[in-house]
Structures are given as structure tokens and as C-alpha cells.
Amino acid sequence: xxxxxxxxxxxxxxxxxxxxxxxxxxxxxxxxxxxxxxxxxxxxxxxxxxxxxxxxxxxxxxxxxxxxxxxxxxxxxxxxxxxxxxxxxxxxxxxxxxxxxxxxxxxxxxxxxxxxxxxxxxxxxxxxxxxxxxxxxxxxxxxxxxxxxxxxxxxxxxxxxxxxxxxxxxxxxxxxxxxxxxxxxxxxxxxxxxxxxxxxxxxxxxxxxxxxxxxxxxxxxxxxxxxxxxxxxxxxxxxxxxxxxxxxxxxxxxxxxxxxxxxxxxxxxxxxxxxxxxxxxxxxxxxxxxxxxxxxxxxxxxxxxxxxxxxxxxxxxxxxxxxxxxxxxxxxxxxxxxxxxxxxxxxxxxxxxxxxxxxxxxxxxxxxxxxxxxxxxxxxxxxxxxxxxxxxxxxxxxxxxxxxxxxxxxxxxxxxxxxxxxxxxxxxxxxxxxxxxxxxxxxxxxxxxxxxxxxxxxxxxxxxxxxxxxxxxxxxxxxxxxxxxxxxxxxxxxxxxxxxxxxxxxxxxxxxxxxxxxxxxxxxxxxxxxxxxxxxxxxxxxxxxxxxxxxxxxxxxxxxxxxxxxxxxxxxxxxxxxxxxxxxxxxxxxxxxxxxxxxxxxxxxxxxxxxxxxxxxxxxxxxxxxxxxxxxxxxxxxxxxx
Numbered sequence: 001x002x003x004x005x006x007x008x009x010x011x012x013x014x015x016x017x018x019x020x021x022x023x024x025x026x027x028x029x030x031x032x033x034x035x036x037x038x039x040x041x042x043x044x045x046x047x048x049x050x051x052x053x054x055x056x057x058x059x060x061x062x063x064x065x066x067x068x069x070x071x072x073x074x075x076x077x078x079x080x081x082x083x084x085x086x087x088x089x090x091x092x093x094x095x096x097x098x099x100x101x102x103x104x105x106x107x108x109x110x111x112x113x114x115x116x117x118x119x120x121x122x123x124x125x126x127x128x129x130x131x132x133x134x135x136x137x138x139x140x141x142x143x144x145x146x147x148x149x150x151x152x153x154x155x156x157x158x159x160x161x162x163x164x165x166x167x168x169x170x171x172x173x174x175x176x177x178x179x180x181x182x183x184x185x186x187x188x189x190x191x192x193x194x195x196x197x198x199x200x201x202x203x204x205x206x207x208x209x210x211x212x213x214x215x216x217x218x219x220x221x222x223x224x225x226x227x228x229x230x231x232x233x234x235x236x237x238x239x240x241x242x243x244x245x246x247x248x249x250x251x252x253x254x255x256x257x258x259x260x261x262x263x264x265x266x267x268x269x270x271x272x273x274x275x276x277x278x279x280x281x282x283x284x285x286x287x288x289x290x291x292x293x294x295x296x297x298x299x300x301x302x303x304x305x306x307x308x309x310x311x312x313x314x315x316x317x318x319x320x321x322x323x324x325x326x327x328x329x330x331x332x333x334x335x336x337x338x339x340x341x342x343x344x345x346x347x348x349x350x351x352x353x354x355x356x357x358x359x360x361x362x363x364x365x366x367x368x369x370x371x372x373x374x375x376x377x378x379x380x381x382x383x384x385x386x387x388x389x390x391x392x393x394x395x396x397x398x399x400x401x402x403x404x405x406x407x408x409x410x411x412x413x414x415x416x417x418x419x420x421x422x423x424x425x426x427x428x429x430x431x432x433x434x435x436x437x438x439x440x441x442x443x444x445x446x447x448x449x450x451x452x453x454x455x456x457x458x459x460x461x462x463x464x465x466x467x468x469x470x471x472x473x474x475x476x477x478x479x480x481x482x483x484x485x486x487x488x489x490x491x492x493x494x495x496x497x498x499x500x501x502x503x504x505x506x507x508x509x510x511x512x513x514x515x516x517x518x519x520x521x522x523x524x525x526x527x528x529x530x531x532x533x534x535x536x537x538x539x540x541x542x543x544x545x546x547x548x549x550x551x552x553x554x555x556x557x558x559x560x561x562x563x564x565x566x567x568x569x570x571x572x573x574x575x576x577x578x579x580x581x582x583x584x585x586x587x588x589x590x591x592x593x594x595x596x597x598x599x600x601x602x603x604x605x606x607x608x609x610x611x612x613x614x615x616x617x618x619x620x621x622x623x624x625x626x627x628x629x630x631x632x633x634x635x636x637x638x639x640x641x642x
Contacts, residue, residue: 043090043620046098046613047105053623058146060089060624074433078418078440081626090620098607100158103165110160118156169599175591181580183587188575190527193547194511195539195567196520197560198494206489214474214481221484225472230415230423232465233439236403237411238385238450238458240378250370258369259362266365269316270357274329275350276310276322277302285339288348292337298350314355325349379456386450386458399447399462415467435459494564498557502566505555511568543567 042050051059064075064085080086103109110118119125120133124141127134142152209217218225275298279285284305291301302309312320320326325342329349332338337350385406392402403410413431418440420428438448438459444466450458474481497518504514515522525536525547533544542558543565550556550569558565574580607613618629 043616043623044094044097044614046094046607047101047611049097049101051093051097053619056090056093056620057623059093060086063089063092076433076437077625078437080624086620086624086626087617090615090617094613094615095604095608098611098613099604100161101611102607103158103161108161108164110157110164115153115156115160118160119152165603169596173592173596175588175595177584177588179591180584180586180588183591184580184584185574187530187583187587188580190529190573190575191547191569192571193525193528193567193569194522195525195543195547195565196515196518196522197563197565198498198520199563200490200494202518202520202563203490203493203497206486206493209482209485211474213485214478217481217485218471218474218477222471225477227470227472228417228419229440229469230417230467231439231463232414232467233412233416233435234399234462234464235411235413235435236389236399236406236408236460238382238389238406238408240375240382240456242409243378243381243385250373254373255366255369256362258373259365262365262369263360266360266368268358268360269318270330271314271316271355272312272329272351273314273353274312274320275352276312276320276325276329277305277348277350278307278310279305279339279346279348281346282339285346285348289337289339292348292350314353322347375456382456382458389460390450393447393449393460399460403460412464414464432459435461439463491564495557498564498566502555502557505568511555539565 042052043056044051064080067085068075075085119138122133125133125138127137139149142149147155277288277298279288288301288305292298298309298311317326317330320329322342322344325340325344325347328338328340329351332349332351334351334354337348340347340349385408389402389406389408392405393399397405400410413428415423416428416436418436420431420433420436422428432453434451434453438451439461442448442461442463444463447462448460450460453459501514501518505511512522528536528547530548533548536544538561539547540558540560543560546556546558547567547569550567552569552572555566555568558567621628
């Protein structure tokens with residue numbers, strides 16, 4: 001069974017499952033908290049499973065961190081709230097927990113041995129020396145991720161149960177041949193298209209709009225024409241680049257001191273390839289030494305005496321765990337094998353290769369060490385500036401006066417939005433998001449404390465002025481409003497003309513006669529298929545979509561890059577023969593994937609509905625420090641249904 005699970009994990013059903021189901025641990029990260037122990041104090045409840053506010057916060061932080069790693073951008077709380085990240089995580093975790101609960105109720109539970117085998121094959125839990133699973137390493141890795149073995153066991157059991165369910169779903173799943181035949185018919189049918197294009201110059205130009213009409217346009221588009229809140233800021237930046245004296249000469253005594261301190265780490269140590277074979281006594285050791293001397297492979301010799309050979313491939317002395325064995329091995333010549341009594345027992349040690357080390361001279365290390373010393377000196381000066389500023393600021397001095405006393409220049413910014421854009425919508429480059437986040441969390445006139453920017457830099461910011469959000473006035477957007485209104489009126493006129501011509505065809509006039517009466521030339525595309533549609537991109541996606549979906553003889557209209565198209569499809573034909581048969585069979589694989597995905601989605605919906613899964617969005621937002629939602633009806637738990 002374990003082999004089947006591993007094979008499944010590499011297959012396309014696994015990729016679909018892990019990609020579309022919110023229950024996926026790859027998509028959401030692990031539930032590090034397990035069931036909530038505080039009765040009633042939970043964000044999610046799915047059967048016997050609950051997620052506490054603290055656990056939900058961890059889930060949210062994990063998800064936000066992944067987004068930041070993928071995009072390379074910082075996701076502020078404000079940005080997360082604007083994009084409803086809390087709702088996304090809330091529903092994803094609720095679905096995952098509900099699905100795992102349903103699987104448990106169905107009796108899909110991996111056995112203890114299967115779970116243990118899986119844990120013991122995780123490379124992160126292997127001892128780097130022995131190359132085998134190590135309990136201490138296992139516990140250490142879990143602790144680094146704020147997990148206990150019990151938490152990890154619960155997570156792994158849920159994940160394996162999900163995989164077991166997916167294996168069962170995968171086995172024997174195949175789309176019926178009739179589905180493939182329908183897909184082949186759909187893909188191979190060809191159509192003859194006839195169409196005319198109503199260009200903007202085919203209707204009278206509208207009269208210039210009045211101010212009242214333009215104001216109505218502004219009112220209809222308030223969201224797009226709203227200028228967000230902006231702020232004018234004064235920033236005191238404490239950066240290494242602004243500190244004087246970075247190129248000052250280095251004290252030779254300090255350089256020598258740094259060299260002596262770093263010499264061992266800068267030099268390349270001697271490394272050796274050493275084989276260690278544990279033995280019970282001297283007699284066994286001599287037998288092993290003799291066999292190694294005859295050229296037998298160390299692994300074979302070790303196996304014959306019931307142990308595994310430990311190989312240190314090109315390792316320094318510090319990499320050998322047993323201190324006495326390491327010291328002996330680094331005194332032996334290459335090719336020699338000897339019995340050594342180590343701290344951990346008797347062993348035969350053989351040295352197979354020696355790579356001499358190399359000491360780095362002071363002159364070789366000088367450029368790097370001088371750069372390090374200068375960096376440390378600069379950091380000390382920056383820190384001294386922050387201390388001077390902080391003492392003055394806490395003593396009652398304004399941000400400007402405290403910065404002057406510390407010798408730090410001030411920078412004026414703004415008006416600027418919380419996203420770093422100016423009045424013209426241009427992005428201000430090089431401004432750390434943390435400065436904006438701090439500034440927009442303060443009231444007008446407020447001054448922040450010293451805040452760490454990372455990489456040895458700090459800042460303090462004052463909000464000089466807050467400019468509330470507003471809708472742009474007509475005078476500000478008149479040209480754009482006029483253009484929008486004129487274009488909209490032309491489109492309306494084109495749509496009305498197209499509707500009139502289309503209605504005439506529907507009442508019995510021929511397509512050719514109606515086109516001729518309007519002075520329109522008919523264009524024709526013969527044998528249009530879904531494979532050849534790419535050669536007619538000039539028609540636009542909407543026209544091609546209607547042409548490939550309309551019924552034969554149906555007259556329709558669609559927007560096009562050059563205006564509005566009136567079209568009709570005739571002579572829908574199906575290509576048969578071997579090509580259709582091959583395509584029908586090929587399509588079954590893709591359709592099977594579609595079926596698999598839809599069955600997975602249905603399983604999610606069933607789990608949520610069956611357990612009457614509940615989420616507390618207000619408590620979730622509170623756990624994240626978001627603004628509370630406006631009360632709508634009765635607060636508290638609400639049942640969520642897919």
C-alpha cells in the first residue's frame with residue numbers, strides 16, 4: 001500500500017488534487033495547533049475539529065509568508081485586508097478540516113506502522129553523519145517549526161488519509177468513450193462564417209455633452225475616479241550610506257586582531273576520506289584490517305560482520321563525531337587501516353584520501369577584513385545616531401530637532417498614498433513599505449519612534465498632513481469624461497443600428513439584402529474551426545466565440561476591435577474518419593482529469609455540508625488585528641455552505 005501511495009503522489013491525479021482542493025496541506029500549510037482545547041473559543045468548527053484564534057493566526061501567517069516568497073513583495077496587513085486574504089484562508093482551512101473529519105468518520109485512517117514508515121523516510125529527519133532517521137534530529141526539526149511530534153503525527157495522518165482516498169478514486173476512473181466522441185465532434189467541426197462590420201463612422205457623431213451629462217458619468221464611475229487618502233510625511237533615515245568616514249584608514253592593530261580571530265574560518269582545513277567500521281574486539285578488528293588490506297570493499301566487509309560502514313567523504317576533522325577516532329584518522333597516512341579505541345567504542349579506521357588544507361595570509365584576507373571592520377564601524381556610528389535621536393525625542397524634542405541633534409538629514413515625501421503613489425499615480429521607487437505602513441497607522445501630526453528597517457538602517461516618520469480621499473472634480477477629468485461619454489454614445493448608436501439590421505434578417509430578409517441596403521460589404525471565412533481560429537485573431541475573441549458556438553442560420557451581434565459585427569454561421573460540418581477516432585481516444589485522458597477534479601470539488605462541498613461546518617469571521621479578523629466587520633444580523637457563528 002505504501003508503494004501505491006508513493007506512486008500516486010507522482011501521478012497527474014495527485015497534482016490535480018493538490019492543486020484544486022483547499023484541503024491540501026501543500027496549499028495551506030500544516031495545522032500546527034490541532035484541536036482547540038478552549039471550549040467555544042474557536043474560529044472554525046467542523047465536526048469534532050476546531051481551530052482556535054491562535055491556530056488561525058498561524059495558518060494566516062504561513063499563507064501570507066508563502067505569497068511574499070512567491071511574489072517577492074511585502075504583504076502588509078492593509079493590503080491583506082483589502083484583498084480579503086482572511087476570508088480566503090478561513091474558507092480554505094475550514095474545507096481542509098471538514099474533509100479530513102469526513103475521511104476519519106468513513107474509517108480512512110492510516111495505520112501506525114504506515115505513519116512511522118513515512119516519518120522515517122523524510123530526508124529532513126536524517127542524521128547527516130549516519131544518513132539514517134534520527135529521533136533527535138526529528139524533534140529538533142519539528143521544534144524549529146513550532147511543532148511537537150503529536151502535532152506532526154496528526155497532520156501526517158490527515159495527509160495520508162487524503163492520499164488513500166485519492167488512490168481509491170484514481171483506480172479504474174476513466175471517461176466513457178462517448179465523452180471522447182463528443183469532444184472529437186466539438187473539436188473537428190468546421191463552419192462557414194459570413195459577417196459585416198459596423199464601424200464608428202457608420203453612425204452620426206453625437207453632440208458635445210453638457211456638464212450635467214459629464215457629472216453623471218463621474219457619479220457612475222466614482223470608484224475609478226476616487227483619489228485615495230494621501231499623506232505628507234517627514235522622514236528621518238538612519239542608514240550606513242549616510243554616515244561619514246566610511247573610507248577612513250583601518251587601524252593595523254584592529255586588522256591584526258580581526259585576522260587572528262577569523263583565521264581558522266578563512267583558511268581551508270585539511271580534509272580526508274575516512275571509512276569507519278565498528279568491531280566488537282581486537283580479534284575482529286584484525287580480521288577486518290586484513291580483508292581491507294586485500295582490497296575488499298569496506299561496505300562488503302562491514303556487512304559481513306553485521307554492521308554498516310560509516311564513510312566520511314572529504315570531511316574535516318570536526319565532522320567526525322568520535323573525537324578520538326577523528327584524531328587518529330588525521331594522524332594516519334593515506335591507505336593505512338588500523339584499530340582505534342574511540343569514545344563510542346572500538347572501530348577499524350581506514351584513510352582512503354587526503355586533501356591538504358591551506359592557510360589564508362593576512363594580505364589575502366585584508367580586503368575582506370577591512371570591509372568587515374568598516375561595516376562594523378559604520379553600524380556603530382548609525383547606532384550612536386539613533387541613540388542621540390532617541391534621547392532627544394524622548395526628552396521632548398520634535399522629530400526635526402532630534403534629527404538635527406543626531407546629525408541626520410530629513411526627507412519630505414508626498415502627498416503619497418499608502419501604496420507609495422504620488423498625485424500622478426506614479427510609483428515612488430526605493431521607498432521601504434515599512435515606512436508607509438508606519439506612517440499610515442498614525443494620526444495627523446504624530447511622530448513615530450525609531451523603527452528598525454533591517455540591514456543596519458532605521459527610520460522615524462512624522463505625519464505632517466492627512467489629505468482625505470475624494471472623488472475627482474469635473475474640471476480635473478473633463479477631457480477623459482468627454483471622451484468616455486462620446487465613445488459610449490457611439491457604441492449605443494452602433495448597438496441600436498445592429499439590432500435593427502439583425503431584426504430585419506430575423507423577419508425574413510436575406511442577409512445579403514440587408515447588408516446591401518446599409519451599404520455594408522459582406523466578409524466570409526470558410527471552414528472556420530477551433531484549430532484555425534488563431535489565424536483570425538483580428539476578428540476579436542468575442543466574434544470568434546460567437547461564430548464557434550452559434551446555431552446554423554442564427555444571426556447574432558458581437559463586439560469587435562473595429563466596431564460591432566453582425567454575423568451568421570452556415571454549413572456546420574463534422575470531419576470523420578481515423579482522425580476523429582484518434583482524437584476521441586486522446587480526449588478521454590483530458591476528460592478523465594476533468595472528472596477527477598469535479599469529483600474532488602464535490603467531495604469538498606459534501607464535507608462542508610454534511611458536517612454543517614461553521615466559521616466565525618468576526619473572531620478570525622480579531623485574531624489578525626483587522627478592523628471588525630459592520631454588524632449584519634446576528635453576530636457569531638455562521639454556517640458556511642459551498
